[in-house]
Amino acid sequence: MNRPRSGGAGRFVNRKGLTHVAADQKVLVIGGGIAGLSAATKLATLDIHSVIVEKAPILGGHAVQYACKATEKCVACAACIVEEKWRQALGDPRIEVSTRTRVVDVSGRNANGYRVIIENSHDSDSPAQTSIAADAIIVATGFTPFDPAGKPYGYQQFANVITNLELERILREKGLPYCPSDNRLPDQIAFVQCVGSRDAGLGHLWCSKVCCASALRITGLIKARRPETKITIFYIDIQTFGKDFNTQFGQLKNKVKMVRAIPADIFGSDKDRLRVVYFTPGEAQRCEESFDMVVLSVGITPGQDNRTLKELFQLLPTDTGFLEDSARKGVFIAGAAGGPMTIADSVASAGRAALRAANHLRGVT
Numbered sequence: 372m373n374r375p376r377s378g379g380a381g382r383f384v385n386r387k388g389l390t391h392v393a394a395d396q397k398v399l400v401i402g403g404g405i406a407g408l409s410a411a412t413k414l415a416t417l418d419i420h421s422v423i424v425e426k427a428p429i430l431g432g433h434a435v436q437y438a439c440k441a442t443e444k445c446v447a448c449a450a451c452i453v454e455e456k457w458r459q460a461l462g463d464p465r466i467e468v469s470t471r472t473r474v475v476d477v478s479g480r481n482a483n484g485y486r487v488i489i490e491n492s493h494d495s496d497s498p499a500q501t502s503i504a505a506d507a508i509i510v511a512t513g514f515t516p517f518d519p520a521g522k523p524y525g526y527q528q529f530a531n532v533i534t535n536l537e538l539e540r541i542l543r544e545k546g547l548p549y550c551p552s553d554n555r556l557p558d559q560i561a562f563v564q565c566v567g568s569r570d571a572g573l574g575h576l577w578c579s580k581v582c583c584a585s586a587l588r589i590t591g592l593i594k595a596r597r598p599e600t601k602i603t604i605f606y607i608d609i610q611t612f613g614k615d616f617n618t619q620f621g622q623l624k625n626k627v628k629m630v631r632a633i634p635a636d637i638f639g640s641d642k643d644r645l646r647v648v649y650f651t652p653g654e655a656q657r658c659e660e661s662f663d664m665v666v667l668s669v670g671i672t673p674g675q676d677n678r679t680l681k682e683l684f685q686l687l688p689t690d691t692g693f694l695e696d697s698a699r700k701g702v703f704i705a706g707a708a709g710g711p712m713t714i715a716d717s718v719a720s721a722g723r724a725a726l727r728a729a730n731h732l733r734g735v736t
Contacts, residue, residue: 396732397422398725399487399505401474401680404432405714406706407511408456409721410728415465417729422503423466424489426473426676430457432513434714438542440588442595448588449714456718473676477683478502484701485684507701507728508684510694511721512676514707517567517575517669524563524667525637529645531557532637535585535668542589547596550664552643556597557663561647562586563634564606568670568711575670577691580711582668583610587623589666594626603628603660605649637665671711696724701731 398414400407403425411421429435431453440448460466469491476488484506492498516536519526526532530552533541541548550557564586568579583606590602604627631652638646645662673692680686680694684702687695696704705724706717 396420396506397504398507398509398728398732399424399485399503400509400511402432402511402513402706402708403427403430403460403468403470404511404513404706404717405434405453405456406513406708406717406721406724407432407509408453408460409718410509410511410705410725411466412456412459412463413722413725414729415459415463417725418465419725419729419732420465421467421509422505423460423468424472424474425468425470428470430460430468430470433516433536436536436543437539437714438589438592440592442591446588446591447715448584449718452714452718474680474683475500480700507703507731509703509705509721509724509728510680510684510686510696510708511705511724512674512680512708514671514711515673515675517672519566519667519669522566522667523636524566524634524665525639525645526667529637529639529643529665531643531645531663532665532667535562535582535589535666538589538666539585542592548593548600548664548666550643555663557600559601559662560593560603560664560666561634561645561660561662562590562602562604562666562668564604564668565633566667566669567672569607570670575672577670577711578610579670580610580716581671581713584713586666586668590627591623594623601628602626603630603662605630605632605634605647607631607633671707674708677708696727701728703727703731 398421400411400421400423403423407423411423414421434453437450439450440446471493472489472491474487475490477485478488479486487503487505490498490500531550564582568575593600632649634647634649636648640646645665646659648659650657677694686697689695693710694704694708703724705721
């Protein structure tokens with residue numbers, strides 16, 4: 372019988388020279404959104420145990436709110452992947468999940484990993500703190516949606532000015548975009564792209580990479596379910612997405628009005644209607660149109676916990692506020708914690724982070 376020989380702390384090497392992860396090694400996954408779930412399930416396929424800590428009451432992150440955009444066929448919006456990963460994680464004995472839990476400190480670090488202090492707030496009167504010995508860390512804390520309240524678009528001033536995330540929730544619950552003001556179906560809808568991204572005034576020069584695809588897929592869904600709805604998309608330019616982009620865009624651009632301009636302001640009018648003011652490019656001519664609903668496609672911005680996590684795990688500084696991993700320290704970034712990306716890209720990023728963490732545990736560089 373070939374018995375394994377020791378390969379150093381926490382791992383062993385067989386006679387073929389292949390390194391394996393010891394049974395008592397564990398990866399701490401910070402964040403239970405699509406990236407965190409994907410990282411943990413990938414680790415499980417490698418027979419590596421992990422603990423997911425998620426500060427929200429449920430898993431899934433922002434993506435768990437997304438509605439399926441399929442019409443007569445799948446349009447590859449990837450919303451269904453979230454529930455799939457959720458079921459996999461909750462059903463795998465190699466994955467431990469703790470919701471309403473956050474990382475508050477790191478009490479120590481040695482050659483074998485970290486001792487991380489976590490706080491569970493299930494009992495809000497007396498949150499319980501415990502420590503986890505983690506041999507590697509995957510940070511998958513996702514992103515913070517841009518808050519458009521400070522923009523001149525009437526968000527939180529007019530009931531029918533909503534964000535794309537709020538529209539996702541309405542579509543998931545009701546199937547059609549009912550107006551929040553009076554629960555009627557809107558006859559005219561405007562989408563305003565790049566709210567909070569590609570904005571030099573905010574210092575947000577990045578593209579959020581998901582807004583164009585989301586708006587176009589939602590438009591396709593609404594037009595399929597209620598063809599008489601008139602939709603206008605205000606945009607800077609349209610970012611391509613997926614191998615079927617040309618087909619999907621070609622089918623939609625003749626069904627919606629595309630205006631290459633970003634509105635200057637939005638005003639309220641009678642019967643909860645909204646007046647959108649914009650200037651045509653080149654000619655700078657003032658134009659005004661009325662809508663029943665305005666949807667702000669808000670950008671992806673760095674997660675609220677990024678600064679704290681960067682300090683706790685001594686991660687590399689970035690100009691944007693997103694995170695970069697540090698393989699030397701055994702900390703790896705997955706998903707939108709490292710920058711804007713789609714659900715599919717987040718899953719791929721999480722898979723890479725899991726493989727890098729596995730190699731770290733095996734002592735492979």
